[in-house]
Amino acid sequence: MRTRLRIDLAYAGGGYSGWGIQPRLKTVQNELEQALATTLRIDRSLVRTVVAGRTDAGVHALGQVCHVDLPEGVELTSAGLANLGKKVQGALRQEPITINRISLAPEGFDARFSPLWRTYQYRIADSQAVNNPLHRAFTVQSTYPFDFPAMVELGHQLVGLHDWAAFCRPRVGATTIRELQSYEWVRDHDGVMVATIASDAFCHSMVRALVGAAVAVGRGKLTIAQVLAIREAKQRTSDFVIMPPHGLALVRVAYPEDSELAERAALTRNKRAADPD
Amino acid sequence: MRTRLRIDLAYAGGGYSGWGIQPRLKTVQNELEQALATTLRIDRSLVRTVVAGRTDAGVHALGQVCHVDLPEGVELTSAGLANLGKKVQGALRQEPITINRISLAPEGFDARFSPLWRTYQYRIADSQAVNNPLHRAFTVQSTYPFDFPAMVELGHQLVGLHDWAAFCRPRVGATTIRELQSYEWVRDHDGVMVATIASDAFCHSMVRALVGAAVAVGRGKLTIAQVLAIREAKQRTSDFVIMPPHGLALVRVAYPEDSELAERAALTRNKRAADPD
Numbered sequence: 211m212r213t214r215l216r217i218d219l220a221y222a223g224g225g226y227s228g229w230g231i232q233p234r235l236k237t238v239q240n241e242l243e244q245a246l247a248t249t250l251r252i253d254r255s256l257v258r259t260v261v262a263g264r265t266d267a268g269v270h271a272l273g274q275v276c277h278v279d280l281p282e283g284v285e286l287t288s289a290g291l292a293n294l295g296k297k298v299q300g301a302l303r304q305e306p307i308t309i310n311r312i313s314l315a316p317e318g319f320d321a322r323f324s325p326l327w328r329t330y331q332y333r334i335a336d337s338q339a340v341n342n343p344l345h346r347a348f349t350v351q352s353t354y355p356f357d358f359p360a361m362v363e364l365g366h367q368l369v370g371l372h373d374w375a376a377f378c379r380p381r382v383g384a385t386t387i388r389e390l391q392s393y394e395w396v397r398d399h400d401g402v403m404v405a406t407i408a409s410d411a412f413c414h415s416m417v418r419a420l421v422g423a424a425v426a427v428g429r430g431k432l433t434i435a436q437v438l439a440i441r442e443a444k445q446r447t448s449d450f451v452i453m454p455p456h457g458l459a460l461v462r463v464a465y466p467e468d469s470e471l472a473e474r475a476a477l478t479r480n481k482r483a484a485d486p487d
Numbered sequence: 488m489r490t491r492l493r494i495d496l497a498y499a500g501g502g503y504s505g506w507g508i509q510p511r512l513k514t515v516q517n518e519l520e521q522a523l524a525t526t527l528r529i530d531r532s533l534v535r536t537v538v539a540g541r542t543d544a545g546v547h548a549l550g551q552v553c554h555v556d557l558p559e560g561v562e563l564t565s566a567g568l569a570n571l572g573k574k575v576q577g578a579l580r581q582e583p584i585t586i587n588r589i590s591l592a593p594e595g596f597d598a599r600f601s602p603l604w605r606t607y608q609y610r611i612a613d614s615q616a617v618n619n620p621l622h623r624a625f626t627v628q629s630t631y632p633f634d635f636p637a638m639v640e641l642g643h644q645l646v647g648l649h650d651w652a653a654f655c656r657p658r659v660g661a662t663t664i665r666e667l668q669s670y671e672w673v674r675d676h677d678g679v680m681v682a683t684i685a686s687d688a689f690c691h692s693m694v695r696a697l698v699g700a701a702v703a704v705g706r707g708k709l710t711i712a713q714v715l716a717i718r719e720a721k722q723r724t725s726d727f728v729i730m731p732p733h734g735l736a737l738v739r740v741a742y743p744e745d746s747e748l749a750e751r752a753a754l755t756r757n758k759r760a761a762d763p764d
Contacts, residue, residue, distance in 0.1 A: 222620040269589075270621055306620040343499040343583040344547055344625045344736070353573075459621070 213280040214315040215294075217259070220272045221308035223244060223445050224347055228267040229274075233262040238307065245301035246278060249294065256281040262321045262463040263328050266415075268455030270348055272419075273329075273462040274483070277321040318472025319465070323479045327391055328412065332405040332421045332453065338402035349402060350457035352457060356428035358395065358403065364427045364434050365393035365405070368420065369439070375444040378413035385481070386413050386444075393420065406461075410476075422450040491555040491592040492571075494519070494536070499583035501624055501733060505544040508553075515542070515584065520579035523555060526571065532558065533558040539598045539740040540605050543692075545732030547625055550606075550739040554598040589729065595749025596742070600756045604668055605689065606739040609682040609698045609730065616678035624678060627734035633705035635680065640684070641704045641711050645697065645718070650720040654697060655690035662758070663721075664692050665714035683738075690731050699727040720740045721757075 217243070226237035231243075239259055247254040261276040279285070279454055286294065295312040302309065318324070333349040335341050336356050342349070368390055375386040391408040398404050405424065423440075426432040432440075432449055440447050466474050496519070504512035508520075516536055516563040518702065538553040557563070563571065572683065590667040595601070610626040612618050613633050621625070629644040645667055652663040668685040675681050684694055700717075709717075709726055717724050743751050 220618070220620050222623070272619065273623070306623060307617040308620045340550065341497070341585045343497050343585045343588070344549070346499070347624070348584060351592070378704045 212282060213278070213284070213286060214319065215278050215291075216311075216313050216315040216319060216321065217276050217278065217298075218310040218312075219274050219276070220308040220310060221270065221274070222347065223265060223268050223270040224460075225306065226267065228269065229261055229263075229265045229271075238271075239306050241302060242276075242298075243308060245280075245298050246302050249286065249297045250280070252281055252284060256329060256339060260320070260322050262325055262411075263460045265458075266455055266458055270456075270459035271457050271461075272417045273323075274460055275321050275463045275465075277315050277319060277465045287357075316468040316471060318468075318475060320471070320475040320479075321463075323475035324465050324471045325411075326466050326474065326477075327410050328460065329406060329408040329410050329464070330412070330417045331459050331461050332407070332417065332423070332457050334403045334405075334421075335400070335456060336403060339397070339403070342400060345400075345402075348453060348459065354429055356395070356403065356425075358428065360434065361403070361428040362395045362426040364424050364437060365395050365407075367438065368393050368436055374416055374441070375411055375442050376447055377416045377423070378439050378446075380446070381414060384413065384453075388413060388416070390420075394429060395424065418448065418453040418455070418458060421453045421457070425453065426450040488558060490561070490563060490591055491564055491596065492555050492568075493596060493598065494553050494555065494589050496551050496553070497585040497587060497588040498547065498551070499624065500542060500547040502583065503544065505546065506538055506540075506542045506548075512688075515548075516636075517552075518579060518582050518584060518589075519575075522575050525578050526552050526574045527557070527561065529558055529561060537597070539600050539602055540689075540737045542735075542737055543732055547733075547736040548738075549736050551737055551738045552598050552602075552742075554596060592728040593745040593748060595745070595752060597756075598740075598747070600752035601742050601748045602688075602755075603741045603743050603751065604687050604743070605687050605737065606683060606685040607689070607694045608693065608736050608738050609684070609734050610736075611680045611682075611698075611702070611734060612677070613680060616674070616680070619677060622677075622679075623645060623732060625736065627731060633702075634681065634707060635674070635705065637711065638680070638688040638701040638705045639672045641701050641714060642672050644711055644715065645670050645700075649718060650721050651690055651693055651718070652671050653717050653724055654693045654700070655723075656692045658691060659724070661690065665693070669696075672701065695730040695732070695735060696727065698730045698734070701729040702730065733758065 221238050226238050226408045229238045231237050231239045243257040247257045259276040259278045295309045299309040335349050336352045371389040378386045389410050394406045394432050503515050506515045506528050508514050508516045514553050520534040524534045535554045536553045542548055572586045576586040613629045635665045648666040650664050653662045666687050671683045
């Protein structure tokens with residue numbers, strides 16, 4: 211039986227070409243896997259992480275989760291496990307990556323397939339918000355006025371089990387049916403408009419398209435009814451934009467009780483093997 | 488009578504060698520004055536801003552205030568004044584500087600000499616805090632545990648009218664007597680330790696030395712009594728450090744009612760003409 215580790219981490223996405231490894235590009239996955247290989251003194255090629263939310267280039271994560279299986283024959287003492295997070299953090303000290311915790315994964319845990327839901331946040335500072343220059347790396351600036359109540363209402367009307375093809379970059383063999391569990395807009399203490407969006411899973415570009423639709427409604431370019439009609443048409447549209455990545459952060463991945471991890475993973479794996487997350 | 492403008496602004500200090508103009512270095516003052524000269528179409532050499540808080544290299548400001556006098560003969564229409572903030576912001580669009588407001592300064596207003604007090608904040612994320620990689624540009628990271636109640640108590644014991652020579656970089660002819668009006672430590676919703684420090688004015692490096700003293704107490708290297716004794720000795724010390732600039736931000740400058748601006752400015756000018764701020 212190989213040892214599976216659960217890694218809880220956070221990162222500023224600005225300097226990375228996203229989570230997933232790509233040739234000749236700097237990615238979070240590659241930095242993390244190199245740090246793990248160095249710290250555990252195992253060959254780089256034997257370290258393969260599996261992530262809950264494959265974030266795109268420039269997207270941040272505050273509550274990301276991944277797992278990694280130790281190569282056969284490699285064991286960790288409990289003291290080794292207790293120190294591992296600090297050591298991996300040390301190997302990553304030049305990177306804007308925070309290791310929040312490394313723990314033994316419970317039986318049946320799969321970072322990608324076990325989650326019940328994923329939650330993202332998107333931040334837009336409009337003309338009514340404090341424009342904080344310290345927050346520019348993770349907040350979209352806009353000088354336009356927005357119809358904020360209409361954006362709040364759109365969020366409420368969009369939730370539910372639907373085909374989100376109009377909001378997704380198509381991927382062969384992947385379903386675009388998802389249950390959007392919540393979509394709330396609030397203004398924070400600085401007046402920044404913050405969307406919190408949760409779903410069992412998201413198809414590619416879906417969160418940023420959902421925010422783009424709200425921006426179109428907030429600026430009076432689309433009505434709520436038109437957005438709902440676009441969703442029903444199940445075709446990609448140019449009526450709203452995919453919002454830029456730097457306003458987006460994966461904030462939480464929720465897993466079921468340990469006893470239900472394996473069952474949940476099997477269920478999800480059957481539903482959408484070809485999907486991103 | 489020349490027209491005096493009050494400018495309320497914010498900036499991320501990381502890319503600047505501080506507020507004040509220095510030859511061959513990038514400074515906030517120089518960027519702002521160039522943007523004003525371009526927008527107002529007046530010669531660069533005729534634009535001279537006077538600031539409330541001369542921030543050091545790397546220090547941020549969220550509530551900075553400065554004033555500028557228009558050259559003789561230059562007038563602004565009320566429409567021109569209403570649009571000026573947006574235009575200057577446009578000229579600064581490549582810079583992490585936010586123009587919050589440009590307004591006509593009331594009679595007697597002096598950005599440097601009229602303030603009643605200035606407030607700074609300092610942020611330290613210790614092992615009990617959320618280590619948010621998006622906040623690293625303005626939060627000092629520390630893996631040590633801190634005796635936080637002792638830091639809170641030190642802050643309370645330090646307030647009052649004292650000679651702060653032990654906390655100041657010496658400057659010829661400048662007094663180091665200041666009234667420290669408040670020094671509060673709280674943990675924010677992420678558990679980050681945030682110091683809020685207010686004084687009528689600060690001598691050079693004083694805020695970062697006050698935080699350094701609290702860190703020494705929090706880590707058990709100095710007692711509160713020892714810090715008080717160091718202050719009484721009125722000599723620079725190596726018993727605590729000047730904290731790094733990126734954790735610090737000028738958050739507010741408070742001015743009196745318009746009717747008291749000139750009187751306050753005259754009072755302050757007499758007290759400390761040779762001082763920084």
